[in-house]
Amino acid sequence: MAVSIVTNKNERLSNCLFIGGLTGFGSTGYLIVSYLVSALSARRIGFIQTKNMPAFTFMDGKKLVTPFELYRRNHLVLMKTEFSFHRNDEAALGKCLSDWIIDRGISEAVLFGSLDCSLKNGDSESVRLLATSAYLPKTKKLKVPLLESGLVVYGPIATMMVNFEIRRFPAAAVLTYDAPYRPDFKSASDALRKLCAAYNLNLDLSVLEAGEWCIGEERKRQIQSEGLWNGMFV
Secondary structure, three states, X not given: OOEEEEEOOOOOOOOOEEEEEOOOHHHHHHHHHHHHHHHHOOEEEEEEEEOOOOOXXXXXXXXXXXXXXXXXXXXXXXXXXXOOOOHHHHHHHHHHHHHHHHHOOXXXXXXXXXXXXXXXXXXXXXXXXXXXXXXXXXXXXXOOOEOOOOOOOXXXXXXXXXXXXXXXXXXXEEEEEEOOOOOOHHHHHHHHHHHHHHHOOOOOOHHHHOOOOOOOHHHHHHHHHHHHHOOOEO
């Protein structure tokens, strides 16, 4: 088993929107999906198992947390990653997860990740978009400029987007220019605001933007320790 996805087969996901948060500079993807899970009171519907699973868990109230989890609230399916996927699992993960999303009848996917802020040009816009051919007609609703030519994306988002492109599936990756070693709440709220406007989600992002939403001191230390190796960089 390289990668397996464990969910209830009776969970009907047709026409849902998949939102995935990947750890990276500023941990934007993690912040966005964690905030969505909390703000929407989403329920956990499944788990992602990989060959190189992190030896990591903790209690969240009365719930034991696993490294890679799936949640749902109405038409939203959320992937929350507490840690980065191991590099040796990335190719298998991209194939397995993208196939699962498409085969379960999910209609679109939006992934969130980070870019190295040192590569940002003079444009004041700090968010960029990576889109499959099938998603290009939908890019206007996100109002995010496409990623500059010449910048290369690698890591789990890259492997998933490549597989989405091969299967002609509408998917986008919303990438923010972030600084390493610290959670970037402002960047996370900027990217999430784009999603809310595009998909008519009514959420109060003021707490997230101000950095007043608590992710826990242990998680902050983890973000800092993961630093430059955590898997979604350009």
